[in-house]
Amino acid sequence: MAPLTPGIARRARRPAATRAVVAFITGVWLALVARLGAQAVHASEAQVKAVFLLNFAQFVDWPPATAADSQAPLIIGILGDDPFNGFLDEAVRGERLHARPLVVRRYRRLEDVKACDILFISESEDERVDEILAALKNRPILTVSDAANFAQRGGIIRFVTAKSRVRLEINPDAAQGAHLTLSSKLLRLADLVTAPGR
Amino acid sequence: MASAKRVASTAATLVTLGWVIAISPAPAQRPDSLAQPPDSVKALRELTLEQLMNVEVTSVSKHAERISQVASAIQVITQEDLRHSGASSLPEALRLATNLEVAQIDSRQWAISARGFNSTTANKLLVLIDGRTVYTPLYSGVFWDVQDVPLADIERIEVISGPGATLWGANAVNGVINVTTKDAKDTQGLLLSGGGGSTLRGVGAAQYGGALGPAIRFRAYAKGFTREPSSLPNGQDATDDWHAEQGGFRLDWDASQSSHVTLQSDLYDGRISQPAAADIAVSGHNAIVRWSLAPSAATNVTAQLVYDRTHRDIPGTFGEDLDAYDVDLAQRAAVGTRQDVVWGVGYRLINDRVANSAALAFLPPHVTRQWFSGFVQDEVALVPDRVRLTLGTKLEHDEYTGFGVQPSARVNWALDTASTLWTAVSRALRTPSRLDRELYIPGQAPYLLAGGPNFRSEEELAYEVGYRRAWGAATVSVSTFYNHYHALRSLEQANRPNPFPIVIGNGQDGESYGAEATGQYRVSQRWRLRAGYTELRVHIWPVDGSTDMTHGRSEALDPERQLSLVSETDLSARLRLDGLFRYVGSIANAQVPAYAELNARLTWRPADPIEVSLVGQHLLHDQHAEFGALATRREIRRAVYGLVAWHL
Numbered sequence: 050m051a052p053l054t055p056g057i058a059r060r061a062r063r064p065a066a067t068r069a070v071v072a073f074i075t076g077v078w079l080a081l082v083a084r085l086g087a088q089a090v091h092a093s094e095a096q097v098k099a100v101f102l103l104n105f106a107q108f109v110d111w112p113p114a115t116a117a118d119s120q121a122p123l124i125i126g127i128l129g130d131d132p133f134n135g136f137l138d139e140a141v142r143g144e145r146l147h148a149r150p151l152v153v154r155r156y157r158r159l160e161d162v163k164a165c166d167i168l169f170i171s172e173s174e175d176e177r178v179d180e181i182l183a184a185l186k187n188r189p190i191l192t193v194s195d196a197a198n199f200a201q202r203g204g205i206i207r208f209v210t211a212k213s214r215v216r217l218e219i220n221p222d223a224a225q226g227a228h229l230t231l232s233s234k235l236l237r238l239a240d241l242v243t244a245p246g247r
Numbered sequence: 248m249a250s251a252k253r254v255a256s257t258a259a260t261l262v263t264l265g266w267v268i269a270i271s272p273a274p275a276q277r278p279d280s281l282a283q284p285p286d287s288v289k290a291l292r293e294l295t296l297e298q299l300m301n302v303e304v305t306s307v308s309k310h311a312e313r314i315s316q317v318a319s320a321i322q323v324i325t326q327e328d329l330r331h332s333g334a335s336s337l338p339e340a341l342r343l344a345t346n347l348e349v350a351q352i353d354s355r356q357w358a359i360s361a362r363g364f365n366s367t368t369a370n371k372l373l374v375l376i377d378g379r380t381v382y383t384p385l386y387s388g389v390f391w392d393v394q395d396v397p398l399a400d401i402e403r404i405e406v407i408s409g410p411g412a413t414l415w416g417a418n419a420v421n422g423v424i425n426v427t428t429k430d431a432k433d434t435q436g437l438l439l440s441g442g443g444g445s446t447l448r449g450v451g452a453a454q455y456g457g458a459l460g461p462a463i464r465f466r467a468y469a470k471g472f473t474r475e476p477s478s479l480p481n482g483q484d485a486t487d488d489w490h491a492e493q494g495g496f497r498l499d500w501d502a503s504q505s506s507h508v509t510l511q512s513d514l515y516d517g518r519i520s521q522p523a524a525a526d527i528a529v530s531g532h533n534a535i536v537r538w539s540l541a542p543s544a545a546t547n548v549t550a551q552l553v554y555d556r557t558h559r560d561i562p563g564t565f566g567e568d569l570d571a572y573d574v575d576l577a578q579r580a581a582v583g584t585r586q587d588v589v590w591g592v593g594y595r596l597i598n599d600r601v602a603n604s605a606a607l608a609f610l611p612p613h614v615t616r617q618w619f620s621g622f623v624q625d626e627v628a629l630v631p632d633r634v635r636l637t638l639g640t641k642l643e644h645d646e647y648t649g650f651g652v653q654p655s656a657r658v659n660w661a662l663d664t665a666s667t668l669w670t671a672v673s674r675a676l677r678t679p680s681r682l683d684r685e686l687y688i689p690g691q692a693p694y695l696l697a698g699g700p701n702f703r704s705e706e707e708l709a710y711e712v713g714y715r716r717a718w719g720a721a722t723v724s725v726s727t728f729y730n731h732y733h734a735l736r737s738l739e740q741a742n743r744p745n746p747f748p749i750v751i752g753n754g755q756d757g758e759s760y761g762a763e764a765t766g767q768y769r770v771s772q773r774w775r776l777r778a779g780y781t782e783l784r785v786h787i788w789p790v791d792g793s794t795d796m797t798h799g800r801s802e803a804l805d806p807e808r809q810l811s812l813v814s815e816t817d818l819s820a821r822l823r824l825d826g827l828f829r830y831v832g833s834i835a836n837a838q839v840p841a842y843a844e845l846n847a848r849l850t851w852r853p854a855d856p857i858e859v860s861l862v863g864q865h866l867l868h869d870q871h872a873e874f875g876a877l878a879t880r881r882e883i884r885r886a887v888y889g890l891v892a893w894h895l
Contacts, residue, residue, distance in 0.1 A: 093509055096288050096291060097291065097299060097302050099288060100291040100294070101299060102300060103292065104296060104299065108296070130664075136288050138402060139288045139289070140288045140292060142290075144292075157632075176545060176581060179543065198504065201504060207750075211432075211433055214300060214301060214302070215299075215300065215302070216300060234296065235296065238296050238297060238300060245504050
């Protein structure tokens with residue numbers, strides 16, 4: 050008797066369950082149809098950061114001697130693992146700064162970083178950040194990273210993600226040291242930090 | 248039955264209606280393109296810097312990004328996952344980790360394990376909340392009813408299936424759950440939330456985060472809930488309704504450029520009904536001080552002190568007051584360019600006082616015990632950027648068994664930038680708990696069951712091979728394992744042919760093998776899917792000379808397969824629909840039938856600081872069983888609740 054009862058109970062309940070499944074499928078279908086007409090909500094962190102890197106080119110002035118000529122490409126480099134998943138390439142595609150085309154380069158090793166204007170230092174290099182910054186010191190390269198205390202440690206711009214927004218921390222002294230001029234607009238929107246002991 | 252059908256169909260209609268209503272206004276209320284964050288990089292390029300800073304980003308935690316490099320079966324539940332899951336408690340949230348077995352026993356008790364050996368007192372999983380070990384030395388398992396972390400404050404939950412004993416320590420035999428809460432600087436402002444419905448009758452929380460100085464941030468919270476009883480198989484209430492209240496704070500101080508101090512504490516109290524006896528009372532508090540120092544990128548040091556007090560009084564069964572103290576010190580250092588060494592030492596002291604009853608006794612009732620442990624692990628880049636070898640061991644001393652060694656070797660091979668192959672061999676120990684050595688039933692002699700004075704550690708040798716790969720918008724991960732167990736807990740008939748007394752022994756061996764597959768696929772910018780599938784076989788047998796008759800029935804109650812599917816859909820800028828479908832196979836040795844269930848959550852953000860959500864849990868059945876022996880089985884009812892959260 051005992052094993053029979055739950056069986057009966059289950060059989061009797063099945064239509065309700067079926068109805069729930071049908072309701073779910075209908076709901077999902079409706080949701081999908083609605084989706085076609087709806088706008089998107091979020092962007093991924095990587096997408097937003099990729100577009101920031103692109104934008105920096107407009108808000109930074111490099112010392113005149115940096116570019117070989119006025120048509121030389123403006124290079125955005127990634128040192129270490131590429132976290133952008135193709136978004137950076139997508140962001141710069143077809144973009145120019147005045148006559149200079151924007152180009153993405155990827156570097157495995159610090160020694161490979163030669164003519165580079167904006168350098169994103171990937172999380173894979175976290176342990177070498179101080180070493181990298183020391184080696185790049187005074188070169189006209191806009192250094193950007195997610196690394197903890199990047200700007201305090203002498204980097205120029207750090208991406209900070211808080212409350213689901215990407216904010217910027219900028220170390221103006223570091224920018225000055227690299228002979229870069231950051232626009233006041235960029236500085237106004239960022240949190241300014243200084244290296245300790247200055 | 249008619250009424251059951253009616254309820255089910257009404258619920259189904261409501262859900263459908265909910266979706267329809269929810270979806271319809273979307274195009275009408277579409278705001279202008281500035282307020283609406285666009286989706287593609289192309290659209291993002293059109294934004295000004297200010298607008299770009301206001302785009303809401305869905306981020307993958309740093310740890311999640313590193314998953315591709317970890318040589319073990321790890322899954323990460325992010326805050327984003329948690330927030331949209333509709334989970335109202337930590338165990339419910341753990342259903343998102345497809346490499347775990349998560350079964351609700353009644354209104355408040357859960358059986359949670361990885362790679363088998365699940366039971367009401369599952370003992371092969373290590374659970375840490377901000378570095379605080381929460382499994383009880385009473386039975387090496389977790390009282391899930393008092394692990395009530397505010398879910399909004401969780402940064403991530405790492406779930407590792409497979410042994411993690413080398414780094415994490417004893418009890419990490421089949422898995423580790425590591426819950427990390429957010430830094431106080433990431434929870435600034437006021438957060439109020441409240442709601443209720445069926446099963447979760449009422450819930451409310453208030454939290455405030457502020458600054459005490461330029462480098463010191465804090466948050467303080469208070470929360471509470473009341474839950475309805477679970478159901479007996481015949482549909483009647485099971486008299487296990489309960490309520491609990493909790494409060495706490497966390498303070499984070501950037502003491503200097505390279506050092507960080509965290510101070511945190513929680514305090515809680517709960518009451519649980521039980522049939523034919525006074526209410527169960529649970530309460531406790533804990534405090535953690537953690538100091539971390541990173542003088543350079545090449546090295547860091549962490550020191551941590553933990554105090555944890557728990558009180559539990561189950562009238563008619565037993566009572567317990569436990570004080571636990573932990574001290575841990577760990578250092579990581581890069582040695583040369585190819586090696587990364589982590590080492591640490593730990594000390595744990597417990598002071599446990601049990602109040603025995605006529606039903607059972609822990610003898611002696613009052614014990615003080617201590618553990619010493621040390622570990623060292625070296626990660627060597629055999630071929631830089633391609634092959635890494637990780638060798639390590641843990642050495643632990645406990646008062647029951649003396650020294651125990653838990654070594655492991657792992658190899659991680661990056662085949663190319665998108666795929667990784669890894670393999671590992673590990674030894675892990677499940678050291679004795681008070682239950683194994685000191686439990687007596689009934690509370691007075693003559694005993695039917697007696698703890699084993701010679702019970703020693705259960706031993707595991709685990710072999711794992713895994714593979715991960717990313718293809719554009721999809722990632723897939725497969726982990727396979729074979730574990731061999733020796734000296735598993737057994738129930739020995741000490742005085743044959745008399746059936747009693749039964750004495751706890753180490754008379755069983757066993758093996759388990761299986762595979763865990765997980766995948767993620769981004770169908771479009773607005774629709775993401777995650778799936779998990781697990782196959783598992785566990786065999787347990789008595790060794791020569793053992794009189795055990797259970798064949799593992801008291802140790803391992805596991806479904807052979809599980810499937811789960813998570814769907815996340817952004818219906819519009821302000822509407823989101825999440826669903827979790829899961830199928831759990833039958834637990835053959837406990838006669839728990841297979842079941843399929845569905846959770847759904849609809850979230851509406853009428854304005855940025857306000858979020859309104861409607862959650863449906865276990866929508867496919869009026870009630871269903873997930874665990875437990877027939878005689879004492881409780882079933883879980885369909886539940887619907889609403890929640891409003893206001894974040895300033």
